[in-house]
Amino acid sequence: MSTTDNPPILEVSEFNVDYGYGDDAVRAVTDVSFSLGQSKVLGIAGESGSGKSTLVYALTRLLRAPGIITGGKATLRLLRQENDLPFDLLNATEAELRGIRWSQVSIVMQSALNALNPLQRIGKEFNEVLKLHDTSLSKADRKARAIELLALVDLGPDRLQRYPHELSGGQRQRVVIALALALRPELVIMDEPTTALDVVTQREIVSKLYELRQRLGFAMIFITHDLSLLVELADEIMVMYAGRIVERAPATHLYQAPRHPYTLGLMDSFPPLFGERVQMSGIPGSPPMLKSPPTGCAFHPRCAAAHDRCREESPPLVAIEDGQRSVACWLHDPTSTHEVPVALTRRHVAASEAN
Numbered sequence: 350m351s352t353t354d355n356p357p358i359l360e361v362s363e364f365n366v367d368y369g370y371g372d373d374a375v376r377a378v379t380d381v382s383f384s385l386g387q388s389k390v391l392g393i394a395g396e397s398g399s400g401k402s403t404l405v406y407a408l409t410r411l412l413r414a415p416g417i418i419t420g421g422k423a424t425l426r427l428l429r430q431e432n433d434l435p436f437d438l439l440n441a442t443e444a445e446l447r448g449i450r451w452s453q454v455s456i457v458m459q460s461a462l463n464a465l466n467p468l469q470r471i472g473k474e475f476n477e478v479l480k481l482h483d484t485s486l487s488k489a490d491r492k493a494r495a496i497e498l499l500a501l502v503d504l505g506p507d508r509l510q511r512y513p514h515e516l517s518g519g520q521r522q523r524v525v526i527a528l529a530l531a532l533r534p535e536l537v538i539m540d541e542p543t544t545a546l547d548v549v550t551q552r553e554i555v556s557k558l559y560e561l562r563q564r565l566g567f568a569m570i571f572i573t574h575d576l577s578l579l580v581e582l583a584d585e586i587m588v589m590y591a592g593r594i595v596e597r598a599p600a601t602h603l604y605q606a607p608r609h610p611y612t613l614g615l616m617d618s619f620p621p622l623f624g625e626r627v628q629m630s631g632i633p634g635s636p637p638m639l640k641s642p643p644t645g646c647a648f649h650p651r652c653a654a655a656h657d658r659c660r661e662e663s664p665p666l667v668a669i670e671d672g673q674r675s676v677a678c679w680l681h682d683p684t685s686t687h688e689v690p691v692a693l694t695r696r697h698v699a700a701s702e703a704n
Contacts, residue, residue, distance in 0.1 A: 359424070390562060394572075425449070476488075
């Protein structure tokens with residue numbers, strides 16, 4: 350289907366975010382551009398400080414001072430709106446933003462396990478959300494909707510009478526996801542929703558999100574530092590480092606064949622679930638201080654394949670492999686005379702696939 354027939358639900362162009370003002374400003378997000386199709390899932394991966402959360406909080410206008418949007422465009426297409434005009438996220442008033450939050454766009458924040466009020470029962474959380482945003486519902490209707498929402502995440506109606514401390518971490522996370530879906534939003538943003546959970550519970554949450562997306566048809570942005578979580582869930586993965594996109598590709602392409610040294614480092618930071626035990630290498634060093642970033646490619650001080658050009662010039666994000674993916678790395682520049690490491694040229698076969 351053409352873009353005209355099925356336009357993206359979210360379009361972002363040359364988006365920039367700073368922290369601070371004047372000479373003290375620190376650029377946290379630099380020239381980020383992407384689009385998200387209807388009912389699609391975009392995964393955003395990267396270490397802490399890479400700009401993932403800053404990007405989505407700025408896009409939803411939830412970024413607190415001294416965070417400032419300093420450039421770019423961001424438009425949201427409201428599918429349930431009669432006129433099909435894009436909604437300008439950056440120039441919308443607070444009243445206009447309140448009209449789309451939760452009903453059109455919902456967000457599960459990093460501190461989701463602490464988002465529930467410890468002094469009130471789960472049922473009251475649902476009742477307050479539904480009462481505030483849909484005045485047409487009676488008290489009985491709100492309770493019925495709450496039970497329906499809990500059923501979506503495989504929780505029984507008895508949970509409405511529980512306090513948050515009476516639920517496990519995975520159950521609390523499911524409650525927060527159910528709350529995010531209360532008003533049938535068209536876009537759901539998940540900001541590292543599984544970080545505080547064990548591996549088994551993480552997989553359960555990701556599987557449930559995949560099922561809900563298939564059933565309800567919402568688009569999703571899923572933020573994480575663990576690339577392995579995104580392989581089955583995301584349609585496309587965007588890897589960020591020091592506020593920039595360094596690689597973007599369809600999920601399976603990126604996981605099986607990383608082309609940026611940072612993406613490969615992220616993959617090597619997590620042990621495989623199948624196969625023999627291997628020595629984990631990870632990524633040496635630490636992310637750069639954005640107050641005084643390194644010259645050239647921001648990743649070059651941590652990159653074993655860096656050469657002189659990497660230290661002097663910042664590589665642009667360009668399409669490679671017949672446009673199947675984009676990467677910001679001088680190793681893949683057609684004019685480069687430096688040998689590309691074998692790990693960045695071949696297809697990686699997962700141990701489970703090899704077996």
